[in-house]
Amino acid sequence: MAGTQAAGPKRLLVLGAGAGQLGLLEAARDRGLFVVAVDRNPAAPGFRFADRRAIISVEDEPQIDRLAAAERVDGLIAPGIDWPVAVAARIAERQVIPHPIDPATAVLATSKLRQRERFAEAGVPHPRHIVCGTLEEAIDAAAGFGYPCVVKAPDRQGQKGLVLVRAEEQLGAAFALALGESRSSVVLVEELVPGREVTVNAFSVGGRFTPLTVTDRLVAEPPAFGVALAHVWPSSLAPEEVGAAVEAARDAARAVGVEEGPTYTQVVVGERGAHVVELAARLGGGHDAELCRAVLGVDLNALALAAALGEPIDDEQLRPVQQAGGGCTRFLVPAPGTLVEVQGVDEAAAVEGIVWVRVYPEPGAVLGPLRRGSDRVGAVLAVGASREEAVARAGRAADCVRFVVADVPAEAVV
Ligand SMILES: Nc1ncnc2c1ncn2[C@@H]1O[C@H](COP(=O)(O)OP(=O)(O)OP(=O)(O)O)[C@@H](O)[C@H]1O
Numbered sequence: 001m002a003g004t005q006a007a008g009p010k011r012l013l014v015l016g017a018g019a020g021q022l023g024l025l026e027a028a029r030d031r032g033l034f035v036v037a038v039d040r041n042p043a044a045p046g047f048r049f050a051d052r053r054a055i056i057s058v059e060d061e062p063q064i065d066r067l068a069a070a071e072r073v074d075g076l077i078a079p080g081i082d083w084p085v086a087v088a089a090r091i092a093e094r095q096v097i098p099h100p101i102d103p104a105t106a107v108l109a110t111s112k113l114r115q116r117e118r119f120a121e122a123g124v125p126h127p128r129h130i131v132c133g134t135l136e137e138a139i140d141a142a143a144g145f146g147y148p149c150v151v152k153a154p155d156r157q158g159q160k161g162l163v164l165v166r167a168e169e170q171l172g173a174a175f176a177l178a179l180g181e182s183r184s185s186v187v188l189v190e191e192l193v194p195g196r197e198v199t200v201n202a203f204s205v206g207g208r209f210t211p212l213t214v215t216d217r218l219v220a221e222p223p224a225f226g227v228a229l230a231h232v233w234p235s236s237l238a239p240e241e242v243g244a245a246v247e248a249a250r251d252a253a254r255a256v257g258v259e260e261g262p263t264y265t266q267v268v269v270g271e272r273g274a275h276v277v278e279l280a281a282r283l284g285g286g287h288d289a290e291l292c293r294a295v296l297g298v299d300l301n302a303l304a305l306a307a308a309l310g311e312p313i314d315d316e317q318l319r320p321v322q323q324a325g326g327g328c329t330r331f332l333v334p335a336p337g338t339l340v341e342v343q344g345v346d347e348a349a350a351v352e353g354i355v356w357v358r359v360y361p362e363p364g365a366v367l368g369p370l371r372r373g374s375d376r377v378g379a380v381l382a383v384g385a386s387r388e389e390a391v392a393r394a395g396r397a398a399d400c401v402r403f404v405v406a407d408v409p410a411e412a413v414v
Pocket residue numbers: 127150152156157158159160162190191192193194197217219225226227228266268277278373
């Protein structure tokens with residue numbers, strides 16, 4: 001039978017030990033949990049917070065299932081990472097341990113296509129899209145939406161197989177890339193929704209959705225289309241636009257059936273109102289929980305740990321007590337090449353208002369140019385009296401950090 005009966009710390013299995021899991025892993029360690037972390041990358045930065053590490057893929061369900069049983073874990077969680085949320089939900093069900101969402105809900109939450117079917121039924125605005133199995137279908141779909149349009153795999157995250165297509169001649173390559181990344185035999189071709197984008201970080205208890213931070217998502221240009229370069233709180237949108245984004249995120253959670261635990265919802269707000277690009281039933285992968293704690297005093301990592309362990313959550317834990325006028329997570333982008341050394345971290349951490357500076361790779365890592373979220377090499381979290389002050393401080397700190405590289409690959413030299 002799963003679960004520890006004997007005294008001793010509760011045991012938690014964490015799927016992923018990369019940048020997106022750092023905050024939760026640190027919180028689990030600080031809470032005194034016995035942490036088993038899974039990542040196929042032996043150099044994953046989050047392993048340093050784990051009591052036990054398993055070098056296996058977070059998608060290797062049979063192996064993780066066996067590990068969960070052997071380690072007699074009391075809970076398991078996939079923070080900051082999509083597909084393993086469904087892996088965690090299924091294993092929890094088989095091992096009879098708690099999990100905030102059931103496997104059927106997790107399947108919806110981890111498929112852009114399946115969740116949009118629910119959005120359509122429930123009237124939750126989302127980008128118009130067409131499921132395409134052939135390039136000919138994609139050409140027709142794109143012609144209908146007009147250029148630029150977006151092509152993506154229906155079941156990936158982190159900008160894998162995501163392309164902004166500006167003209168028909170780019171469509172063949174984009175379609176092939178998205179199809180190559182797709183776990184099925186289709187891709188999504190969709191309209192580019194005009195507007196500004198926010199992330200709604202929220203937490204639900206017993207079907208009651210509590211919005212926490214609504215942050216502006218500042219994104220990179222193609223070829224790194226959609227990659228977040230910063231999350232900034234409070235949003236610069238008008239209050240009624242923020243309200244519309246929150247309502248859309250709430251409706252999206254209800255449509256997908258998420259009644260417990262964290263949700264991370266990407267919403268574009270423009271002249272046509274708020275459109276949900278995607279909902280994930282998990283913590284955000286961009287240190288969103290830490291930003292929430294720094295500005296609102298709500299410990300979203302602690303809440304997610306409680307949900308994963310099936311512990312009761314007190315209303316008090318969800319009540320914001322504002323800590324700062326503004327907050328900014330700014331990501332560090334790579335200098336392509338083989339990482340020799342990272343300089344200036346202490347200097348960056350000493351900038352006023354900096355909560356922490358995180359560097360993900362170790363020396364020796366090969367850094368590519370910025371294409372996807374996983375190419376980011378670190379982040380700084382800043383707070384300030386205002387949004388502008390937090391952004392300025394984060395910028396100053398980021399400027400201090402220098403990635404010294406060797407062997408710059410020829411293709412990265414412009
Ligand atoms: N139809 C769209 N209209 C406008 N912007 C879009 C659209 N689709 C994607 N984007 C942009 O690309 C980003 C990533 O899109 P999406 O969430 O679909 O891909 P992803 O691979 O799941 O990325 P992530 O892991 O960051 O969520 C969005 O946050 C948004 O900035």
